[in-house]
Amino acid sequence: MQRPFKRPRHEMPSFVENALVERGLMDAYRSRPPYQRNDYIGWITLAKRKETQQKRLAQMLNELARGNRYMNMVYMPRRCPRTNKHM
Numbered sequence: 001m002q003r004p005f006k007r008p009r010h011e012m013p014s015f016v017e018n019a020l021v022e023r024g025l026m027d028a029y030r031s032r033p034p035y036q037r038n039d040y041i042g043w044i045t046l047a048k049r050k051e052t053q054q055k056r057l058a059q060m061l062n063e064l065a066r067g068n069r070y071m072n073m074v075y076m077p078r079r080c081p082r083t084n085k086h087m
Contacts, residue, residue: 010041019057020064028064031077036070043071 020026029037044056063069068076 007035007038008042010038010045012041013045016041016044016057019061023061023065025061025064028067032064032070036075039071 017026020029029040032040040060044053044060047053047056059072063071063075068074
């Protein structure tokens, strides 16, 4: 039996953490599913040029601020059935 594909885990670099804190978006980041957080970090850090990293970081921050986007795709956070609030 084959094991399911596992994505590599990406550590958050300090420049991303600092940007999230400065913009007050750390809670929005943490509320995203683990695969989205990991994808964002990998996408940003795997860019070769600093300019590309900064552009991707800006996109992530804007998407988190809006709350309804993930990698330019529509994202609808799950709601708790009991409270009807975002999980």
